[in-house]
Amino acid sequence: MQLDFRNINTLWSSVIVETLSRLGLTTAVICPGSRSTPLTLAFARHPHIETIPILDERSAAFFALGIAKRTHLPTALICTSGTAGANFLSGSY
Template sequence: MPIDFRNLNTFWSSILVETLKRLGLTTAVICPGSRSTPLTVAFAQNSEIEAIPVIDERSAAFFSLGMAKKSGLPVALVCTSGTAGANFYPA
């Protein structure tokens, strides 16, 4: 599926995800939200990075922490703007 680069957020999100892939990222845990849609779509369209959706931000943080500890590899976390990121703090 071709990517529509008329939106600058889509363009830069795809570049960021491609860069993370080249640096060795293999997994992203995504808490979907409207403001993070371009980043979420970029992860979902990259077949070499496993994108795992988790609705609850706090659960996603602990889930990704467990994955990172077990595998020894970094795991990306994506959430929307506002207070959503604060739910990652307990992990």
């Protein structure tokens, strides 16, 4: 994967995604939002990570949990800032 040097956010996002890929991550469930755009784009551009967009955070959490249980591999969840991350808690148990 080629690193994106346009600004510090895109650089760090591409480094994080590449690191996760090298550690074995193959799937990311994305709840798009403006603050998570650099991270979302880095996941979407990575050739070895499947990205699945889901608008509702609660649904995304349960969907990611199902993928993780089926594959026995971790699944990334990406959301915007604020209270959006709290909605992931419903699917984390």
